[in-house]
Amino acid sequence: MTKPHSKSELPKPWPFDQPPNCAVFTTTHVIHQNAPITHVFHDSDDHGWQFHYPGEKSSSDAMIVLLQEIYFRDPSIIEVADLPPGCMAVRENIGCPWIRDKNE
Numbered sequence: 001m002t003k004p005h006s007k008s009e010l011p012k013p014w015p016f017d018q019p020p021n022c023a024v025f026t027t028t029h030v031i032h033q034n035a036p037i038t039h040v041f042h043d044s045d046d047h048g049w050q051f052h053y054p055g056e057k058s059s060s061d062a063m064i065v066l067l068q069e070i071y072f073r074d075p076s077i078i079e080v081a082d083l084p085p086g087c088m089a090v091r092e093n094i095g096c097p098w099i100r101d102k103n104e
Contacts, residue, residue, distance in 0.1 A: 010068060015081035017047060020068035025050040027061040030073065036094045037074050041103055044086030051077065 010020055018024075025048065029035035035053035042049055051070045070077060080089040080098055088103040 010071070011078060015078055016049070016067060017085075018049060018067055020066065020071070022049070022067045023064045024048065024067045024070060026063050026065055026070060027052060027057050028063055029053050029055065029057070029061060031063055031065060031069075034073075037070070037077055038091050038093060040077065040080050040083060040089045040098075042080075042083045042085050042087055044103070047085045 014020055016022075026037075027035075030037055030051060030053055035055065037051045038054045039052040040050065041052075049067060049070075074094065076094055080100075083089055083100065086103055087100060089098040089100045091098045
């Protein structure tokens with residue numbers, strides 16, 4: 001797992017279309033179990049962001065956290081900061097290339 005960064009290390013300029021303190025969706029697996037973020041969704045309806053791991057999830061696993069918390073957990077998500085709304089990016093694991101596609 002990538003080492004978390006201190007809050008003073010946010011990139012400038014911030015590359016996402018939402019501010020660092022924007023609420024985003026993730027799961028308890030990413031936050032509490034350090035599961036790798038391998039699936040990123042940029043929603044078309046509200047331009048929201050979702051950061052997930054590849055395993056099974058249920059609605060009880062859902063969490064809302066700040067976008068900057070996701071960045072501190074895995075700074076490599078900055079590689080998909082330019083993902084257009086309505087698209088998704090998937091990778092096999094941290095360090096692997098992101099594959100981008102439309103989120104049907």
